[in-house]
Amino acid sequence: RILVLDFGSQYAQLIARRVREQHVYCQIVRHDITAERIAELAPRGVILSGGPNSVYEEGAPQIDPAIFDLNIPVLGICYGMQVACQALGGKVDNTPSREFGRAMCEFLDHDSIFRGMKDSEQVWMSHGDQVSQIADDFTVMARTSTCPYAAIRHNTRPVYAMQFHPEVTHTPHGGQILHNFVREVCGCDGTWRLGDFADAAVEQIRKQVGDKRVICGLSGGVDSSVVAALLYKAIGSQLSCILVDNGMLRKNEQKIVIEEFSNHFKTDLHVVDAEDQFLSDLAGVEEPQEKRRRIGYAFIECFKSEATKIEDAHFLAQGTLYPDVIESGADKDGPAATIKLHHNVGGLPEELGFELIEPLRDLFKDEVRRLGLELGLPEQLVWRHPFPGPGLAVRCLGEVTREKLVVLREADAIVVEEIENAGLYRETSQAFAVLLPVQSVGVMGDARTYDNAVAVRCVNTDDFMTADWSHLPYDLLARISTRIINEVKGVNRVCYDISSKPPATIEWE
Numbered sequence: 001r002i003l004v005l006d007f008g009s010q011y012a013q014l015i016a017r018r019v020r021e022q023h024v025y026c027q028i029v030r031h032d033i034t035a036e037r038i039a040e041l042a043p044r045g046v047i048l049s050g051g052p053n054s055v056y057e058e059g060a061p062q063i064d065p066a067i068f069d070l071n072i073p074v075l076g077i078c079y080g081m082q083v084a085c086q087a088l089g090g091k092v093d094n095t096p097s098r099e100f101g102r103a104m105c106e107f108l109d110h111d112s113i114f115r116g117m118k119d120s121e122q123v124w125m126s127h128g129d130q131v132s133q134i135a136d137d138f139t140v141m142a143r144t145s146t147c148p149y150a151a152i153r154h155n156t157r158p159v160y161a162m163q164f165h166p167e168v169t170h171t172p173h174g175g176q177i178l179h180n181f182v183r184e185v186c187g188c189d190g191t192w193r194l195g196d197f198a199d200a201a202v203e204q205i206r207k208q209v210g211d212k213r214v215i216c217g218l219s220g221g222v223d224s225s226v227v228a229a230l231l232y233k234a235i236g237s238q239l240s241c242i243l244v245d246n247g248m249l250r251k252n253e254q255k256i257v258i259e260e261f262s263n264h265f266k267t268d269l270h271v272v273d274a275e276d277q278f279l280s281d282l283a284g285v286e287e288p289q290e291k292r293r294r295i296g297y298a299f300i301e302c303f304k305s306e307a308t309k310i311e312d313a314h315f316l317a318q319g320t321l322y323p324d325v326i327e328s329g330a331d332k333d334g335p336a337a338t339i340k341l342h343h344n345v346g347g348l349p350e351e352l353g354f355e356l357i358e359p360l361r362d363l364f365k366d367e368v369r370r371l372g373l374e375l376g377l378p379e380q381l382v383w384r385h386p387f388p389g390p391g392l393a394v395r396c397l398g399e400v401t402r403e404k405l406v407v408l409r410e411a412d413a414i415v416v417e418e419i420e421n422a423g424l425y426r427e428t429s430q431a432f433a434v435l436l437p438v439q440s441v442g443v444m445g446d447a448r449t450y451d452n453a454v455a456v457r458c459v460n461t462d463d464f465m466t467a468d469w470s471h472l473p474y475d476l477l478a479r480i481s482t483r484i485i486n487e488v489k490g491v492n493r494v495c496y497d498i499s500s501k502p503p504a505t506i507e508w509e
């Protein structure tokens with residue numbers, strides 16, 4: 001495996017993904033991890049990430065210098081380069097002109113990490129400081145017109161460092177550099193495969209669970225489906241699944257989830273029909289946060305009451321992913337917590353005395369999708385757009401009523417169907433309808449109408465932290481609008497949401 005020491009970079013996760021793309025297992029750890037702990041973990045290589053600080057400022061994240069004595073290859077990137085240089089006798093200064101963006105880099109060395117690079121290639125720079133002086137033990141490997149030490153190597157130790165970012169796509173041959181480092185310099189053989197991951201996870205689950213029973217909440221989304229598939233493969237009929245239908249699901253969703261479940265699993269499924277309870281809990285509530293709170297609370301109640309009916313249940317499985325683990329600070333070697341609470345069933349395991357199983361906690365979302373395919377789940381399930389826990393409630397603005405949900409479900413089904421028919425479902429990250437708390441005047445036939453307005457929301461995004469509205473073709477928008485107004489009773493106006501995130505969010509509430 002390779003370790004990435006996280007110095008607070010927004011790119012640390014990206015580095016880890018790029019390494020895994022080389023079929024090498026990679027883990028992100030705290031920057032202040034000791035050399036002793038690294039020796040225990042025995043990685044084949046260590047990558048020092050970038051970071052927002054200046055190494056020479058007081059309190060800036062530092063590295064245990066003994067790491068350089070372990071004889072494990074080290075690659076420093078940006079801040080990682082600066083911290084390595086400083087620890088090994090170089091000097092770092094503020095750059096007169098901050099460098100941000102593409103730069104042409106001259107490669108003086110075409111061995112080891114730069115095997116296959118041309119004499120001059122585009123790279124991506126993003127820094128305020130840079131190394132101004134290197135110790136005698138270092139050799140320059142690359143430079144740009146403003147950065148004399150764009151890349152360096154130690155003469156006797158396996159230590160490499162670069163000021164630019166090989167992990168971003170704006171460094172077109174950055175993948176080659178990372179490949180060279182992990183495969184050639186570190187000697188990783190690139191045999192880490194998701195299939196092997198699945199086999200190891202199955203073994204591990206069997207050992208942990210023994211002959212006890214595991215409960216898994218099912219939502220119809222990809223994460224919970226992959227967890228269920230993995231558990232089913234491991235323990236078969238010792239698995240019980242619970243689907244809470246909160247009445248906020250999309251058109252035919254309960255039926256689709258049950259059908260898919262029965263196609264893939266021959267085990268216990270509990271469907272809780274809780275529409276009435278959720279609707280009564282939401283009656284008269286308009287404030288978005290209060291709606292979410294009540295839904296979260298009702299979900300826990302429903303799940304709990306069903307779970308206690310399942311005899312011998314000992315474990316609760318959750319689809320926690322690696323970014324959640326990193327961001328929640330749950331990994332003892334992982335970077336410090338930035339406190340982002342995840343867990344759609346937060347607090348449940350402790351309250352019910354369950355032990356937690358999180359078989360996806362080492363994987364990124366795209367890896368979970370690939371694992372789902374390996375486990376035989378169908379493409380359309382694996383590539384399903386994400387759907388928020390509170391469901392249609394956050395897309396039915398203002399008070400949620402049964403009647404409004406009927407209108408919203410029909411409109412939403414048309415949006416998704418038309419986007420699928422246009423072959424654009426995989427290209428868009430999320431596409432749905434929102435029922436606005438607004439009536440407007442229209443004319444249908446000879447009669448005046450005073451009906452609801454629906455907003456169509458489609459976004460493209462990689463990480464759901466930022467998003468752009470999808471530039472859908474006008475004729476597709478026209479078909480969506482015509483069909484909603486003709487087919488959905490109670491709607492006489494359709495608008496397209498052309499706001500990006502930020503400053504808007506993807507959902508409307």
Ligand code: XMP
Nearest residue numbers: 344386387388389390464501505506507508
């Ligand atoms: P926003 O609206 O914050 O949404 O831009 C970002 C992504 O998160 C999803 N989302 C949720 N997912 N429970 C979830 O499981 C929630 O309460 C929730 N709220 C928003 C949203 O659909 C989008 O993909």
